Amino acid sequence: MTCTEFLALLDDLIDDSVTTNMRADLQEHLRGCEHCEVTLNTTRKTIQIYRSNEIYDMPAGLRERLHAAIMARCKKGC
């Protein structure tokens, strides 16, 4: 397996949607390729960091304003 072939399957590996045989081929490639191992690990880390950090806090009071807007809309007929 070449690095390009590995990269084409990177998402499937990360999303755990590869067959057992394919996984074995990918792991075989990883054993001999430090670059692809770094790419895999740091891509996983990228996803994990974005998943565990809130980058856009919702402004305080926005939920209440939305609630009021919905209630006002509702009074007009809902």
Added chain:
Amino acid sequence: MATIQSIAGENEQHPDVALVERVRAGDVSAYDTLVRKYDRQVFRIAQHITQNREDAEDVMQDAFLKAYEKLDQFQGNSKFYTWLVRIAVNESLMRLRKRRTGKMVSIDEDVETEEGSVPRDLADWAPDPEQNYTQSELAEILRKTIQGLPPGFKVVFELRDVQGLSTEDTADALGLSIPAVKSRLLRARLQLRERLARYFRKKTVSAAMGPKGMGVDK
């Protein structure tokens, strides 16, 4: 219909469907439950596309109001949340067009870019690299890093990787094909990885100036 669904077993009713039915029957509090469940996610999508806090606030409000008004048109072919995302994305794009005085903005344009399609930064990262930054520094890095991506990449990454939607639901919400979602996701992941590497890679003696002006690593 409920009987047929329960016989099928795997077609168990999504909790949102029951909430939508309650809203349709006149119970507005059920809509509040849907709002509280999804408002943060909708706000984030609006932020990714508009890149403007006030616009994102307006979009979130307009999207929930529009969904409320159009609830009768919600067929249940999609999940409620993917239907809501579609409304929010359209509202966000309309807002962006207004800001850019009518310039077309689309979520489905395929952005021709080589960036990130081949990993260039092959240095390993420090273990738990985010710990070298305060929470607010880290949030700023993550915001700056994702802001440079095309809108379609950002939203696919947000829906698939941050919010955990399936490829199929992401495609449904964005009106994209499944191959298009997969292609954008791979490029988004690799571009973000590439851009974060400059902050998170292991420090070497030749690149010894750390983020806080630290000295040479011993």
